[in-house]
Amino acid sequence: MTATEHDPTPVGGRIGAADAIDSTRDTGLRHVATLSTELRDVVEVEQRQVRLERVVLAGVWTSGTVAEAESSLAELAALAETAGALVLDGVIQHRDKPDPATYIGSGKAGELRDLVEATGADTVVCDGELSPAQLVRLEEVVKVKVVDRTALILDIFAQRATSREGKAQVALAQMQYMLPRLRGWGASLSRQMGGGGGAGGGMATRGPGETKIETDRRRLRDKMAKMRREIEEMKTARDLKRQERRRNKVPSVALAGYTNAGKSSLLNRLTGAEVHVQNALFATLDPTVRRSETAGGRAYTLADTVGFVRHLPHQLVDAFRSTLEEVAEADLILHVVDGSHPDPQSQIEAVRTVIGEIGGQGVPELVVVNKADAASPEALERLKRAEPTAIAVSARTGEGIEHLLARIAEELPHPDVGVEVLVPYTQGQLVARVHASGEVLQESHEENGTRLKANVDASLAADLTAYTY
Template sequence: MTDTNAQSPGSPNTPYNEALAGTLIDRTIREKIVLVAVALPGDSDESVDASLDELALLVDTAGADEVARLVQRRDAPDHTWYIGKGKVEELKELCLALDADTVVFDNELAPSQQFKLEKLLGRTALDRTAVILDIFGQNAHTMEGKAQVELALLRYRLPRLRRGANAKMSQQRGGVGGRFGSGETKLETDRRRIMRRITKLERDLAALSETRALQRQGRGRSGLASVAIVGYTNAGKSTLLNRLTDSGVLSEDRLFATLDPTTRRLALPGGEPVLLTDTVGFISRLPHGLVESFKGTLEVAAQADYLVHVVDASAPDPHGQIDAVHEVLREIDAAEVPELLVINKADLDPAAAKDLLAEFTDSVVVSAATGEGLDDFLRAIGDRLRALAVVYDLFVPYDRGDVMASVHREGEIVSTTDDETGWTVRARLSDASAGRLGEFVVSTQEATA
């Protein structure tokens, strides 16, 4: 891992790969990492160990190896070092003995704490947020994904810029009469360049968000219900999408393999089509900067008709993962969207899946890898969506076969009666479809599940 306090972030026009590659991690070697955690009042030993286990997975995904762990129990973090001064000395000796390259804190470090730790330890000190940012940097492939990651990274780095020991205090002079003033320091120049780049990225992402909004409007006009797949990272969301739609989305057994949303059309057992979207995985204590930067992408969940919440039955703490997902959903204003809990990876731990089903009785158990339980899942999501729909009575003249085709295509026919001059149709329709077919609507009633 390289120093996050580097003096220059690169030109505002530097390409993404050049600007961000290796910002936190040196890909040419497997660095040795010491993990550090502070256990605060209320934190059990089991929860601290589980969090460190997850951090170890994050570090491994980022391209480094854990060589040791250090945990200190405190009533509150030390305002200077986060851990106590004596513990910092112990950490330094441990790093020297193991020839460790970097220390990674499971807790979030303030910029001043990070700087002082690096100065005393003589090596890079990172926190959980930095590691997650690095992984996102590796996995972003689309223009929007790269811009979102770069924005989050620059926001993280801005308060951590510090003047190097050999930095010149007056790198630039003013214009006329500049020889009489000290001009800008390199630190000020770097800060200004980062702010310019942040402003540009925010503008670019706002434009992309408008484009996505137009795309959503187009999908809304299609009258198809939208279903977003959400869940903890590596819960099997992309595998589920691939199994259901043959979409070919990257699906790997590693954290944050998917960052860019993918939408596919899916036909439910009743014949009604829906739009199914895979989303970026969530994680406990997902950095706020990432949530802010990815808000345009994550809003697909907030604007969905239904959420498919995938949970890994074989995970060490599935309840904690469910809670973490709900916390992020609240942050992106998606907590009110109805959800179906899907207990995945039943093939890996059938007993755990059965226990979760007994607790969450309104859920379904599947294995996206083997296809087990997917018929039950499709029936459940179809029933849930129909329960949300509104039933409309329409009268369609016999010479408007195109309208009947639209009703069949976009909704669910409940009943059809042949009259003298046309069909009287009772059907479940989305608001968008009902709006387009408004001239044929006779009456409306709420659907019953």
């Protein structure tokens, strides 16, 4: 049953996208339109590989406009569908802050239970990270499984990870999330106090429940420690590659942006790589590094990284820190934005928040508005006003790519030592290094060697001293 097939009266009316918060407004549950992904055609059902769960979404709206609250819930619907769920309905509630017991309040939790029964849902997905107590209490009221936004994103990452490092990072993030949420063998045992006497103690408060939970927690901590060691070993190999690039003075450019902004497509367009591209959230989890050159022949690397999202779980940021270092330690960040998205500015802010969390605030940034062929002129103009140095491109059609390549060449760090040398043909490796890491201003081939006028770094300039003329 879809959002339009049951009577919405018990849980409030629909909301207008232009409304702003009004503290006097009714705080009942409000339906968000166009969230249902229920399949109506038998062909769609046959083609869909997995139909895991039927879900109702629930969000708490504490600040901003209704449009922003609806946008957040729409994104949650896309995440749920990416995880394989079928979205039946979605509601939001205006509160000053989430209820500490049930997230949406006990009365509204009862209304949510009625909505779950009316739609036949088997899962409620909440648009926020719920505490262990909130999860338990809300499940007791709605009588179905409750999943929060963090668990949903972790589940998607677990489905999408392919490399050994990616799988290890996701597993660590999941264990970090699970640790405070272990409940033992059933709700009754999970509430037992365990341990000895004391005020209020007694026979009913000691027993295997607490012991079992502590055992599970100990095992989980041991697994987490082992996983961290494995990730650290894999990080060492990644660091060695990064140090080799630094030693050779090869500048690095990192593609960062909101999930599904088109980073992998842009990497393919810029380098001719054949990185997997899919119109889905978090299609890329494992970083891909490709080598490219400026029009002047200067080499640099391009790294594709995991997409960001609003409220990216801190467990993922911690677990993927070694991977995200490709962004934090780059010489230039290409911040890729989906120009066709209804609210690209909020996505830009979310990405910059994550970049700040991983220590990339000081890295030069070039905003690249992708999917310009699908964006309206008005939307592109608004983005241009907000980000005056942004470049509009289309990875699909090639629009603006030449301009972007020229800007990348301009923004890369420039070597600052000028040299004029005549390098013997027997020292061809030095000429190759000048081309790879320097900027060649003039070059000619003469009888005694290659004459070069170039800007290079200090270490290469020292190696060329013997050939200065």
